[in-house]
Amino acid sequence: LRDAAEPVDETELAIEGALRPASLAEFVGQHKVRGQMQLLLDAARIQSRPADHILLSGPPGLGKTTLAMIVAHESNRPLRMSSGPAIQHAGDLAALLSSLTPGEVLFIDEVHRMARSAEEMLYLAMEDFRIDIMVGKGAGATSIPLDLAPFTLVGATTRSGLLPNPLRDRFGFTAHLEYYEPAELERVLERSAAMLGVTLPPQARAEIARRSRGTPRIANRLLRRVRDYIIVYGDPSTGSGAGATEAIVDAALDLYDVDRIGLDRLDRAVLDAVVRRFRGGPVGLSTLAVTVGEEAETIESVVEPYLVRIGFLGRTPRGRVATPEAYEHLGVPHGDSALR
């Protein structure tokens, strides 16, 4: 799923990896989830057993992968990473599960996108650390039980509602990650700027935080764009490349189509469609997706949650509706016809 309107290349991924906090103590925000996870990991450590399976849900870039890495790191166990789309047959999952070493942490990103047959195998594996492997076809088919090493599954999904109930029920701990407050993003930025060697005055930091859509990954990306801008154009206030002023932040982010409140091209396209094309709504998800030329799942799991959270979009049984705040942001006057 897309999470920012920018392409991701190898270097960007490497930098993203380097900026990941390695412990719960370094992980910014998500206070409640952090406390709950700490308890879960401590209990497992005291009893020298693998921690319960963990389900993390929330929009992209809020720290699900990072938390999975932290689980492995804090419990001092190896981490295996996979993703739902990579598990298209039960056999893919059988190969993965049977190669796990005792206590290993298995991270499956986009766990809702696994094949059905694999999902069913996973139920048994999570519950009893056992799978049944089908051999042969038709009347001669038999199933061979195979014991697995105990493991901790960390599943990530953009929306836990996309998971079938039997799968969701097998996670001992479920956490929903929320968008971050600007003050929390400022802390993420302060840490990242220090690691990247970028001098970031408080106002510039606040400006990037405001425009990061409540998302640490976006904050880190925007910071890198600002850094690029300084490398190329220098800092006009000092005539050198020493720091990032607010003007630079503005210039760099405008160049990347991030608006004053952090909405990107797709966010604005969705708002624009609801407000202008459908006169404020209600409009159904699939119609909206076709109008902006994007997958319904992306609109629903990535774009909408933030627009709803900032009060620009409402979900009603009849479809999505734009609020007066959305009209105001787009600079469209809202008469009676637009609001119902």
Ligand code: ADP
């Ligand atoms: P997700 O798996 O939810 O898409 P990631 O775990 O890959 O998100 O996080 C994306 C980036 O944001 C990582 O580079 C990480 O450094 C940063 N990040 C996410 N959450 C936090 C946090 N709570 N504190 C500091 N950095 C974070």
